[in-house]
Amino acid sequence: MALKVSIDHRSTSPTSLLAPLPSITSYSIPFRVPGSQRDRHMLHYFCVQGSNDISGFLNCDFWSQTVLQESHQDPTVRQALVAMSSIHLHYSTPGTSENSVVSTEILAQYGKALRSMKMRLSKPSQDTVKVALICCIMFYCCEGALGSRDAALQHLRNGLNLLIATKNDPREKILWDIQTISSVFERLDMQASFFEDDRTPVLxxxxxxxxxxxxxxxxxxxxxxxxxxxxxxxxxxxxxxxxxxxxxxxxxxxxxxxxxxxxxxxxxxxxxxxxxxxxxxxxxxxxxxxxxxxxxxxxxxxxxxxxxxxxxxxxxxxxPQVFGASPNPSAHKVLDLAQALLHPKVLSEESFKVRERSRPKYSLETGVVAPLFALALKCSDESVAIRATQMLGSLQRREGLYDSQTMARIIAALKDTRDQEMCIKQQFNGESKEVTALEYHLPSSYLGGGIDKLLSSMDLVRLVN
CATH class of the missing domain: 1.10.357 (Tetracycline Repressor; domain 2)
Known part of the structure; x- marks a missing residue:
């Protein structure tokens, strides 16, 4: 009989769980955990904060129930969960810079989880497919938090191929809830297509x-x-x-x-x-x-x-009027929704910025970063682009493969390019030109393919990796 567990994110304050490891004397883990004190510390962190952050703005049964249930029953899943929680905590710790080196201990834990999964695949059992799919999602999360986007996408491809093969194999008897796991893969499949614009979803x-x-x-x-x-x-x-x-x-x-x-x-x-x-x-x-x-x-x-x-x-x-209209009330409506979501009414905008910058957040799920970037890039209404860029710049948030600070840098660089082009044209023609959307000022060397290729064409890779 499967253990039914769920998480209460309100049991511990975020500040207490970020204290030094020895200060934790009791753990908010709904089952007994074998292993080291650090393993218990990381699972405690996942239960009281990590799961909530990773889920983003919507609760997700996969993170609040499925992962915990399977980690209780399976050591491979548990090792992957400990590694993911360690990486997530490193990313979320106040004062950790975007380019700071992850400790050898954390990387060793992650390597151990990868080797455990490889060994599990070499000796398959009844639960191997389920364990592999769950671990692919967690490894995608690990690489996303580390900023290793190519590695994250490779884990996603591995998981998608396995999921499709499992669903299409008439000999495969699925005795477990595949829908919860499949739903997560559908969202990540779509997220990857947002990120790589020459890719279409496969699920x-x-x-x-x-x-x-x-x-x-x-x-x-x-x-x-x-x-x-x-x-x-x-x-x-x-x-x-x-x-x-x-x-x-x-x-x-x-x-x-x-x-x-x-x-x-x-x-x-x-x-x-x-x-x-x-x-x-x-x-x-x-x-x-x-x-x-x-x-x-x-x-x-x-x-x-x-x-x-x-x-x-x-x-x-x-x-062209959908994104080219100026003013653009439809775009401002989206920004109003995003602002209501990101800037709670009880906080001033300035205190919101201080709070967000004090603790970076990493979510696996697509939230608002990609939509804000799309508006800043595609809208000709300068007030829309400015609002969207200001929101991105005020956040210290990564959602899957999309990083708010990276997106803000891209927009700022494109705006500089556009303004320089407009200034040159004005000097030659003697008249000011109409402001055009930033997507019309992408580098000529960019031939499509998504954010990473855009960064490369703009020579911004060194600033974000």
Whole structure:
């Protein structure tokens, strides 16, 4: 019988768990743990803070239940969890610089976890697939916190390949809850596609087939039972959007009357799905109006929803006014949501900045960093770009592969480039030019491929690694 455990994040204050190791005399761990005092310290940290931070703005059963249950039963998962918690604590400790070297002890613990997983794969058992999938997620988290994005993506590819093979193998008898783990992989799959813009998600492929009016792989909801259901539905909408844009890239610049009917019809169905999602999400928002943590999750999803809807509205046919309008009330609406989420009303903006800078945060989940970066990059309305960049700069937050400070540096460098170009044109032409979105000022050497390749083309890699 599986141990049913969950975490109460309110049992210990964040400041107490960051005290020196010997000061902890009791542990908020829902089971007895073999191993060293440091192992117990790291699991204690995970229970009272790490899990909450890693989950981001939405509670996640994988972190609050699945990982703990499996770490209680399996030493390989436990070693991976201890290593991940150690790395996360290093990243989150006040005063730790972005480029500070992780201690030999922490890296040795991580290496031990990797070797344990390798040994486990060499001697497979009934639970090996489940353990490997869980560890792939934790290793992705480790590498993300370390800033090793290529290594993180390799762990994700390993996990996705194993998950797909497991689901497609008729001989595989899945005797465990694969859906909770699969849901995390769907979100990371989408996150990787945000980060590498020439990549499309591999797990979900909702699309219209000939003769269909709605895709068989996507459910149009009129109400969500849980906020996690709304999150998963939105992830699948995002995947659908990415596949739709990718497969129709050759028609990107075509006028409406030149688009194939199939593209027009599928876009209409996607927009209908977005309408359905927002209606169902508003029901969720109305159900628990006074639950701050719950409403934070809703606001996070709404930020992501509005960005993706704007992207969809701007394409097929190309509509430059969606992001090019100035003023741009739709973009400011997204920023208002993000600001309400990041800047609690009880705190002034200045005290918020002090609080955020005092303790860096790393979350595995996509939150607001990527949407803020998208607005700063794509909007011609200078007030939108300024607000989004200020929010990014005031945060010390990493969400998966997206780091707020790195994104702020990219935007600042692009703005400098644009302003210099405008100044030169003004000197030659004698008139001021209209401000254009920063995405039109990417380096000519950048041919796509995502953030890392953009950093390389801008010679910013040395500033962020």
């Amino acid at each position: 979900t492929l909702p699309e219209l087939r000939p003769g269909e009016t709605k895709p068989g792989t996507f459910t149009f909801e009129d109400k969500f039972a849980r906020i996690q259901d709304a999150q998963q539905s939105l992830v699948r909408l995002q995947a659908w959007l990415y596949h739709f844009v990718d497969k129709n890239a050759d028609f990107h610049d075509e006028a409406m009357d030149s688009l194939p009917l199939s593209i027009v019809q599928e876009k209409a169905v996607i927009m209908e799905a977005y309408d359905s999602w927002i209606t169902a999400a508003k029901h969720l928002e109305a159900e628990v109006p006074n639950d701050t943590e719950y409403l934070e999750g809703i606001k996070t999803l709404l930020v992501q929803y509005h960005i993706c809807r704007m992207i969809m509205e701007s394409k097929f046919p190309n509509d």
